[in-house]
Amino acid sequence: MDKKEYRVLIKHCFLEGNNTVETKTWLDAELPDTASGKLTIKDWYAKFRRGEMSTEDDERSGRPKEVVTDENIKKIHKTILN
Template identity: 80%
Template sequence: MDKKELRVLLKYCFLKGKNTVEAKTWFDAEFPDTAPGKSTIKDLYAKFKRGEMSAEDDERSGRPKEVVTDENYKMILNDRKLKLNEVADTLKISTDVYIISFTNI
């Protein structure tokens, strides 16, 4: 079950007047393999109580999760001795908390 479906179903439970325990019990009975955890249900119920009834993801500011493009990937593969600072300068990104993952190498 994707996030949007989960939010829609939880919104349905919320609007029907079910509390978080009843919603968790219902999810466990109806969707045993994909039922959300207690904390997820509580967090979404808190959002609904604040009037945030959207089933869409909230927009987030900040840099994207990934900055890997084919061009960047080729640059690193061509010269594996590149330093992190050199890559960051070339890509114009921060090196504060930046982790490079090479899972396909």
């Protein structure tokens, strides 16, 4: 089971009105090999309570893919050699 499917199950439990302990207990019983920790469930519940109902990963900051181009590599190489 992938992360998204697991998050959908957590969201289902949230919408059913279960608390985090009930959700953790149910997931452990139904999916003993793949169940997440309590903290993961609490984090997703907090997100759902804020009204963020998406189960997708949020974008993360970091270096954009456009940075690593042949042109940029040549410029950096030239700068280092000078």
